[in-house]
Amino acid sequence: MSTLALLLTQSVNALSQAALLFFLGVGLTLIFGLMRIVNFAHGALYMLGAFVGYSLSSWSGNFWFALAGAPVLVGLFGTAFEFTILRRLYRRDAHAFLMVTFGLALVVGEAVRLIWGADALQVAAPPLLSGVIFLLDEPFPVYRLFLVAAGIVVAVAIWQFLERARLGLLIRATSQNADMASALGVDIKLIRSCVFGIGCGLAALGGVLAAPLVTASNGMAATVIIDAFVIVIIGGMGSFLGSLIGALLIGFVQVFGNYYAPDFALAFMYLVMLAVLVVRPGGLLGKEA
Amino acid sequence: MLGVTRMRGTTRLIWIVVALAMVLAPLGLPPFAMTLLTEAVILGLFAMSLDLMFGFTRLVSFGHAAAYGFGAYACGWMLLHTGMPLLFAVFAAGLLTGVIAIGVGWMCTLAIGVSFSMLTLAFAQLLYAISFKWTSVTGGSDGLAGIPRTVGPFGFAALSSKAGFYYLALGCLVGGFLACSALVRSPFGAVLRGIRENEAKTTSLGYNTRLYKIAVVAVAYGLGGLAGALYAPFAGFANTELLFWLLSGQVLIMVIVGGAGTLIGPVLGAAFFMLMEHQLSALTEAWALYFGLIFIAFVLFAPQGIWGLATGRLQMGRLRANPRP
C-alpha cells in the first residue's frame, strides 16, 4: 500500500472515529455549558443507544428506523430523568450531580446487562452502507465514509441551530446567564430539560451509529466515558467548537497511535490531555470549569 | 466533628460492646463469617482512605482503585518473588503506593474540579491497561495467583492463620483510623476543611492549597494501597479487577452511603455494601441495579449517609460557599 493510500485510509478511519467521539462529546459539553452538570452517565447512554438500536433494527428489520428511533427514545428517557431527579439538585453543590449521574450510569449499565444479556450483539449495517468503494485503488468501507458525512452534517446542524434557531439562542443565553434569561421570561426549567434530553439523544445517536462497527457490548460504557471526557476537557467544557476540535485531535491520536504503536496508544491520549491541561487548565477553548 | 466526642453514656457503651465484639470475633464466628468480616475490615480501610480525599477535602477521585490494585500487586509480587515476611511486604507495599501517589497527586492537581476527577480516572485506567500488557510482572489478564502468607520475621507465623490475619487487618484499620483522626483534627486538617468549603478563599488567605492537596492524595492513596496490600495475601491473588473503574465507583458509593467526612461512616458503608452484595446477590440477579438506585436515593435524600443520619449531623453542602443576600 503506497504511503499516500495508507495515510488516506487511516485518515478516513480517524475522521470516522472523530465523528463518533464528537457525537459523544458535544452532548456532554452542551449539558455542562448550560447546566454545569457533569453527566457521568453519558457513556452508559451511548451504550443504551446501541442496544436500543439493536432491538429496533431487529424488530423492524430497518436500520434507518433504529437510527431515528433510538436517539429519540433515549433522549426522552434523559428528559424524564432530568425532570424527576436532577431538578431537585440545582440548589445543591455541583458534586451532587456528579454522584447522581454516576448512579445513573451504574443503573443503566446493569439494566442493559439484565435486559439484553452479557453477550455482544451484532447490528447489521443497511445494505446501502455496506461494502466498499474504491479510491486510488484502495478500498474504503462505505460505512466509515457515511460516519464522516453524518458527523459533518450533525456538526453543521448543531452549529446552525445554536446560531440561528430561536431555541438555540435561548440555550446560549441561558448558558451564559441563567438569572438574566429567566428575568427576561425564558422558561429555564424547560430549556434545561430539553438540553439534557438532546444531549442524551446525541450520545445515543453515537451509540447506534457505532454499533455496526464495534458491536453492542457491556464494556462500551466504561471505555467510552473516558474518551468523552478527554475530548471535552481538551476542547474546554462547555465549548461546542472545543468538542469538535477535541474529537478530531483524539480521533487522530487514537487511530494513528493504534497503528504505529498499539501498546502506547492509550498512554498517548492521556499524555495529550495532560499536556493540554498543563498549558491551558480550562481546555483549549473553554471557560474555567 | 467525628461524632465520637458528642456521645453520651449509652452510645459510649455501644461502642465498647462493638469493640469487644470485633476483638473476640475469631472465637465465636464460623470460618466463612470470619472471611467475610476480614474482607469487610479491609474494604473499610479502603473506603476510609478515600474519605480523607473526598469527605474532608472534597477531592472527587474516580480512580481510587488504582491505589488498591497497585498495593495488591506490589505486595503480591513481593510475597511471590522475594519471600519477604508478610508484615514487611504489606507495609512496604502501602508505603510504596503512597510515595508514587505524590507524583500522581502532583499531576492530577494541575487541574481542579471535574478535570481533577477525570485525571484520577485516567491514571487508574492507564494502570489497568498496563496491568494487562506487562504480563511478565503482573501476569496479564490472569493476574498474580497463589500469593502466600509468608512467615514473619524470626519465624513468627501467627499472622498467617485466619485469626491472625484478621487481627492484622483490624490493627491496620484501627491504626489508620487513629492516624486519620489525628490528621483531620490537626492544623493540616483545618486547612483541608477550608479547601473543602471554599478553595479559592483558602488560597486567598495565603495557603498554598496545591501542596495540601498533593499531600492528602499521597496519604489517601497510601492507606488505600495498604488495604490492597492486605487483600493480596488475604485472597491469595491479585488481578486486573482490582484496578477497574467499577471498584473505584463502588468505593465512592461506600463513602457516600456510609457518610462522607466522618471516617467511621465509610467503614460502615463498606460493611453495608458487602452485606448487600452477599445477601442481595443470593436473592436477585439485579442486585447491582438496586444498589445503584439505593445510592441515588441516598444522594438525593440522605447525603449525610448512614452515619450522618445516626449522629444527626448538619446536611452536607446545604450552606453555599458564596452566600447571597
Add this chain to the structure above:
Amino acid sequence: MPLLELDGVTRKYGALVALDQVAMTVEEGEVRAIIGPNGAGKTTLFNVITGTVKPTAGQIRFAGQPIAGLASHQICRLGISRTFQITALFPEMSARENARLAAQARHPRRWQPFGGARIFTEAGLRADAALEQLGLSAIADRPAGLLSHGDQRLLEVAMAMAQQPRVLLLDEPTQGLSVEETEQAVDTLARFLQTSRMTVLLVEHDMEVVFRLAHRITVLHRGTVIADGAPDQVKADPGVQDAYLGGFA
C-alpha cells in the same frame, strides 16, 4: 517611606488597557478610597497589588520591597490581606473558626499534621481579637453561612484582620447591603479604623461611605488616575464630576 507605592503600573488584556500608568503612594495609617465608574479598573488594581494578576508593566513596592510578580500567597504572607466583592466564606464553620483559619495562615507551622493545640490557641486569640474589633463577638459561634449579610461582610474584614496585615484591601465592603445594614456596617468600620489605625485601600461605589471613612481619594477612569487628593478637593474636581455624569452634591 510610604507603605505602598505604585509606579507606572499597567495591565493589558490584549488590546484592552485595564490599567494605564497608574501611580499612587499610600502612607501608613492612611485610609485611601479608590473610586471610579464601572470598568474603571478598580478590581484589577486590587488584583495586581495582591498578585492574583501580574502587571504588564510598572513597579509595586511594599515597605520599599518590590512585589510585582510574586505569587499571591507570598504577597499575602508579606502582610497584604484582602476581602472580595462577592462574599467568600467557609459557610459551615463558625465565624470564630473562619477567623481562626485566617489567623492560622500566618503561623510558621500552619501545616502541622498532628496535635496543634498551641497553634489553635494562638490563632484563636487573634481570631477573637479581630472579631471583637469588628463587633462580631456575639455571633462568634454561629455558622458563617447563617449570618446576616451585613455580618458576613464584616466577618470577611475580621478574617483579613486576623492575619494582622499591614495593609488591608477592602473591595466594596457594603456591596449588597440594605441602607440600614450599610449604616451599621459603616459605623462599625469607622470605629474599627479609628482605633486600629490600619492602612486601608477601599474600593467603594457608595459615596457617603467614602466620605465617612476615607482620608484621601484616588479616582480611576478607564484605567488612569484622574484625581488624587483630599475628599473635598476631589468632590470639587470638574474632571471627576464629568466622569461621573451628574456629579455628586
